[in-house]
Amino acid sequence: MNITKTLGGTSLTLALEGRLDTTSSPQLETLLATELDGVTSLVFDFANLDYLSSAGLRVLLSAQKRMSRQGTMKLRNVNATVKEVFDITGFTEFLTIE
Amino acid sequence: MKRRWFIAIAALILYVAMLLATWDVSTQRADRQTQSMLDYAMLDLDSTLNGSIDTMLMHVGESIVKDLGQVGPHSVEEMQGIAEQYDVDEINLVDRTGRNLASTDARLPETNFNDKPRSKEFMILTEGKRLALSQPFRPGAHNPDVHRKYVGVAFPNGAGLVQVGIDETRLVQKFPAIMGFIFDAWLLGEHGFFLCADLEDGHLISNPARHRDEATNLAETGYNPNSPFVKEDAKTTFRQCLFGEICDCRAVIFCGHRIIAALPPAEYYTTRTLYTLVMAVVLAFVLGLFVMLFWRIDNDAARIQAFYAAEAEKAAVELELGRTIQMSVLPTDFPDNEHFRIAASMTPAREVGGDFYDFFALDETHQAFLVADVSGKGITGALYMMNARTLIKDMLLAEPTFNPATALTQVNAELCRNNPAEMFITAWVGVLDLENGRIAFANAGHNPPLRLRNKELPEWLRERSGCPLACFEKVNYRLFETALAAGEMLFLYTDGVTEAMDPEGNLYGEGRLATTLVGAVSGEPDAVTPSGLDQAVRASVRLFADDAPQADDLTVLAIQYLGAVERYMRTFSCNDKAVSSTAEYLTAMLEKCNCSEMERSQLLIALDEVVSNVVRCSNASGIALEVRFSRAPRGVTVSVSDDGKPFNPLYVPEPDTKVPLEERTPGGLGILLLRKTMDDLNYRYAHGCNILSFRKNFA
Numbered sequence: 001m002n003i004t005k006t007l008g009g010t011s012l013t014l015a016l017e018g019r020l021d022t023t024s025s026p027q028l029e030t031l032l033a034t035e036l037d038g039v040t041s042l043v044f045d046f047a048n049l050d051y052l053s054s055a056g057l058r059v060l061l062s063a064q065k066r067m068s069r070q071g072t073m074k075l076r077n078v079n080a081t082v083k084e085v086f087d088i089t090g091f092t093e094f095l096t097i098e
Numbered sequence: 099m100k101r102r103w104f105i106a107i108a109a110l111i112l113y114v115a116m117l118l119a120t121w122d123v124s125t126q127r128a129d130r131q132t133q134s135m136l137d138y139a140m141l142d143l144d145s146t147l148n149g150s151i152d153t154m155l156m157h158v159g160e161s162i163v164k165d166l167g168q169v170g171p172h173s174v175e176e177m178q179g180i181a182e183q184y185d186v187d188e189i190n191l192v193d194r195t196g197r198n199l200a201s202t203d204a205r206l207p208e209t210n211f212n213d214k215p216r217s218k219e220f221m222i223l224t225e226g227k228r229l230a231l232s233q234p235f236r237p238g239a240h241n242p243d244v245h246r247k248y249v250g251v252a253f254p255n256g257a258g259l260v261q262v263g264i265d266e267t268r269l270v271q272k273f274p275a276i277m278g279f280i281f282d283a284w285l286l287g288e289h290g291f292f293l294c295a296d297l298e299d300g301h302l303i304s305n306p307a308r309h310r311d312e313a314t315n316l317a318e319t320g321y322n323p324n325s326p327f328v329k330e331d332a333k334t335t336f337r338q339c340l341f342g343e344i345c346d347c348r349a350v351i352f353c354g355h356r357i358i359a360a361l362p363p364a365e366y367y368t369t370r371t372l373y374t375l376v377m378a379v380v381l382a383f384v385l386g387l388f389v390m391l392f393w394r395i396d397n398d399a400a401r402i403q404a405f406y407a408a409e410a411e412k413a414a415v416e417l418e419l420g421r422t423i424q425m426s427v428l429p430t431d432f433p434d435n436e437h438f439r440i441a442a443s444m445t446p447a448r449e450v451g452g453d454f455y456d457f458f459a460l461d462e463t464h465q466a467f468l469v470a471d472v473s474g475k476g477i478t479g480a481l482y483m484m485n486a487r488t489l490i491k492d493m494l495l496a497e498p499t500f501n502p503a504t505a506l507t508q509v510n511a512e513l514c515r516n517n518p519a520e521m522f523i524t525a526w527v528g529v530l531d532l533e534n535g536r537i538a539f540a541n542a543g544h545n546p547p548l549r550l551r552n553k554e555l556p557e558w559l560r561e562r563s564g565c566p567l568a569c570f571e572k573v574n575y576r577l578f579e580t581a582l583a584a585g586e587m588l589f590l591y592t593d594g595v596t597e598a599m600d601p602e603g604n605l606y607g608e609g610r611l612a613t614t615l616v617g618a619v620s621g622e623p624d625a626v627t628p629s630g631l632d633q634a635v636r637a638s639v640r641l642f643a644d645d646a647p648q649a650d651d652l653t654v655l656a657i658q659y660l661g662a663v664e665r666y667m668r669t670f671s672c673n674d675k676a677v678s679s680t681a682e683y684l685t686a687m688l689e690k691c692n693c694s695e696m697e698r699s700q701l702l703i704a705l706d707e708v709v710s711n712v713v714r715c716s717n718a719s720g721i722a723l724e725v726r727f728s729r730a731p732r733g734v735t736v737s738v739s740d741d742g743k744p745f746n747p748l749y750v751p752e753p754d755t756k757v758p759l760e761e762r763t764p765g766g767l768g769i770l771l772l773r774k775t776m777d778d779l780n781y782r783y784a785h786g787c788n789i790l791s792f793r794k795n796f797a
Contacts, residue, residue, distance in 0.1 A: 061759075081703075093756070
């Protein structure tokens with residue numbers, strides 16, 4: 001999986017490409033652990049994300065919990081497969097999907 | 099019950115009829131008794147009346163003999179004087195030779211009694227044997243209008259005789275005095291009586307004791323001599339109401355008097371009533387006994403009938419029970435998978451039957467199917483059927499190559515060992531190889547199945563490997579083989595189909611079956627299914643049979659081969675790389691088929707969840723991945739096996755997806771995704787491996 005970072009002030013945009021699964025989610029987790037300090041607006045661009053598994057959900061859940069405390073988190077360009085996963089797991093309830 | 103009342107009513111009618119007959123016979127008998135009583139009375143009357151007159155005249159004669167003293171001539175005047183004294187009309191004195199010595203009639207002396215027959219009769223008195231002789235009233239010799247009666251009395255030693263004559267007219271005057279008392283004292287039966295009345299004025303000279311002061315004239319008694327029924331000839335009985343009582347009467351005119359003998363028939367009718375009463379009691383007893391006896395017998399008969407009805411019911415219950423057992427063992431859960439489709443049905447007949455069908459997997463690539471017909475019925479038949487069914491299944495499973503012929507040989511030997519009811523079973527057993535569509539089969543005397551190809555004529559598989567099961571102990575069944583191409587079907591049935599009859603008794607037959615099947619497979623190839631075939635054949639048979647009762651069980655089984663399955667398999671080491679390497683493998687596999695992006699992603703997510711779970715938790719050394727593609731329905735089945743500790747991830751509880759963000763945990767989401775996105779999810783533990791498979795059908 002490739003992750004493209006775009007940092008502008010306190011706003012961070014992460015463009016994910018490929019699969020957010022068991023193999024790749026630790027990569028995102030590590031990234032978030034170091035990059036989120038001082039960020040008030042986190043945006044995920046899923047335009048090139050094929051799909052995500054429960055491992056990816058776990059990372060997103062933890063990111064959402066943190067961003068709820070220090071700012072906002074948004075998801076953009078979510079495809080149908082990913083949207084379905086969010087729907088099934090009830091993540092649609094608390095994620096902000098644009 | 100109806101019969102009993104019928105008999106009771108019949109007995110009652112008989113009872114009444116017999117009583118009426120008894121009454122009638124008694125009446126006739128009473129009438130006869132009355133008649134004979136009256137006959138006797140009239141005879142008695144006649145002799146008494148004549149006897150009384152005779153006696154009176156004899157007394158006169160004796161007195162005259164005494165007065166005259168001896169036989170000798172006397173003047174006419176002297177004789178007339180004597181006649182006047184004794185109030186008679188004629189006296190003649192005759193000597194031993196019949197010469198009339200003295201007479202009240204001047205013309206008679208010097209005539210001889212021997213000259214005339216009537217007078218000659220008296221000459222017997224001169225023979226000294228008889229003392230007196232009486233003659234009835236007869237018309238007089240000189241004047242026929244005058245009825246005169248003569249009595250002769252002999253002189254001692256037959257020296258002569260005195261003949262005294264009296265005219266009826268004179269007697270009429272004397273009659274009341276002589277006779278009146280007789281009638282008063284004369285009894286006729288117990289209640290009968292005599293009436294004697296003057297012929298001219300009807301004055302009663304007698305009056306029966308019972309009606310002493312009720313009448314002085316005959317008219318007052320109620321007697322009507324002018325009635326057309328009355329015949330006063332002493333012989334005819336007629337009815338008159340006398341003193342207010344119906345009486346059987348006889349009447350006679352005698353000496354200027356009307357003498358009536360009257361007998362109230364009620365007297366004899368008393369006997370009649372008594373007789374009928376006795377008869378009533380006796381008949382009631384006899385008929386009552388008869389009716390009671392019949393009721394008892396009928397009751398017993400009813401009980402026997404009830405007993406047999408109960409027995410028949412028991413037999414029906416047994417039949418029903420056998421039927422229930424038979425139906426309960428038939429599999430109704432038809433597997434729906436990528437290898438084959440199967441449908442079967444058994445329509446039981448009311449009486450005979452013992453059909454069954456069966457199908458079961460022998461291993462992952464071999465499917466057994468069969469139809470059979472047991473010759474017995476009821477519980478015995480059903481149990482024998484169950485036994486046979488279990489044996490066939492056991493023998494097939496135990497047979498290393500799944501050879502149905504060998505299995506049948508063993509089943510037959512086993513069935514023959516214990517078959518006291520001498521039942522037998524026809525069976526057709528096939529084993530379908532799911533990898534290539536080949537069917538190994540053996541036929542124990544069963545109807546030939548049909549192989550059906552789309553839009554082609556059906557082909558009968560007439561190979562027969564041996565006689566029915568349980569007939570002969572040592573039978574080696576032969577093995578045959580055929581093959582089904584993808585989409586082709588095999589149709590099995592029992593004789594209940596071909597031997598179904600219409601109301602005229604025509605058989606359904608193999609020809610109609612073939613025609614029906616051709617019709618059924620002529621549609622779109624994909625639309626032709628075993629269950630469609632099953633329904634088509636059953637509908638056709640039902641239409642043919644119309645209202646005719648179903649004589650035998652009707653069983654059909656259709657199996658369709660869906661074609662060989664593509665299987666791919668690879669094993670992986672169970673380490674951190676396993677998740678990505680299995681995902682790569684599946685991705686490569688999915689290139690082979692035409693599936694959507696989303697279907698592909700869902701399969702990969704599922705695989706990710708399963709494999710990551712295995713790597714994380716199972717402590718396994720290796721992972722095997724099997725990918726199977728199927729055509730009908732189009733889809734893929736992925737199986738993940740691992741040799742780790744037994745763990746069924748499907749037992750993991752579903753997470754609550756409604757709780758707020760802060761409380762959400764990531765656990766269980768993987769299985770949830772599997773459940774929601776896959777069409778089938780299955781876990782089993784076999785041969786020391788966890789095997790989790792998930793299937794996705796392609797749109």
